[in-house]
Amino acid sequence: MEIFIKDIPEEGLHESGQFPASIFDLSPEDSIRPMGAVFYDVHIHAFDGIISFYGTLKGPFQLKCGTCLEYNDYEADFPEWNSDLDLEEKQRSFLLEEVIREEFILNLPEHLRCDELIENHLCPKAELVDRVLGSAESDEEPGGNPDAWKALDDL
Ligand SMILES: [Zn+2]
Numbered sequence: 001m002e003i004f005i006k007d008i009p010e011e012g013l014h015e016s017g018q019f020p021a022s023i024f025d026l027s028p029e030d031s032i033r034p035m036g037a038v039f040y041d042v043h044i045h046a047f048d049g050i051i052s053f054y055g056t057l058k059g060p061f062q063l064k065c066g067t068c069l070e071y072n073d074y075e076a077d078f079p080e081w082n083s084d085l086d087l088e089e090k091q092r093s094f095l096l097e098e099v100i101r102e103e104f105i106l107n108l109p110e111h112l113r114c115d116e117l118i119e120n121h122l123c124p125k126a127e128l129v130d131r132v133l134g135s136a137e138s139d140e141e142p143g144g145n146p147d148a149w150k151a152l153d154d155l
Contacts, residue, residue, distance in 0.1 A: 001096045005087070008046040015096065016041035016055075023097045024104070031064040032108055033071055040100055042081070051085040051094065057103060066111035068125035074117060078107055 003013070021034035038059030045052045057078040062071040083103055085094060109116075115123045123129075 002093050003044065003096055004093045005046050005051065006092070008044055008051070013044040014042070015044065019097045019100060021059075023101050031066075031110065032105065033062040033064075034104075035060040035062055035073070038076075038100065038104065040096075042096075042100075049087050051087065052083075053085070053099060053103075054080075054082045057081045057100060059104065061104075061108060063108065063112060063117065065114035065117075065123060065125075067113045067123050067129055070114060070124075072114050072117050074108070076104060076108060078103070081107075 001015075001017075001019075003015075007013070016039075018037040018039045020037055023038075024032070024034045026032060026034070036059065038057065040055065040057050042053050042055035057076065059076050061074045061076055063074045064071050081103060083099070085099055087094075113123050113126070115121055115126065
């Protein structure tokens with residue numbers, strides 16, 4: 001949906017609707033899988049060189065667990081979406097679907113372990129990873145592997 005900046009009135013523009021999952025155009029290997037249409041309800045204001053957006057975004061996704069690499073359902077719900085678009089010189093319009101696509105990609109959690117997504121669920125690879133990290137720790141000098149220490153802290 002192309003929006004021309006000259007068409008945005010001073011009091012702002014209110015748009016709501018949905019875009020198909022195809023706006024994401026991601027590889028099937030990507031850690032984010034859009035699973036259906038995404039819904040938006042947005043207020044758009046034009047300022048000098050900047051377009052500002054606020055509203056709500058929702059949509060069904062699957063996210064890949066960073067540990068077991070399984071995909072799990074995730075309902076994205078951003079009730080207080082708020083962002084700005086810096087306009088290029090002479091830019092006269094923008095595509096709303098591109099703004100919304102970026103916003104989902106920026107805000108979806110990355111490398112989340114599936115136990116953080118699903119209640120009462122243990123990542124099938126969690127124990128294995130803990131064991132590998134545990135043995136790495138005993139082989140190394142204390143503090144020798146900051147990543148392993150950080151991973152243990154996160155548990
Ligand atoms: Zn997992």
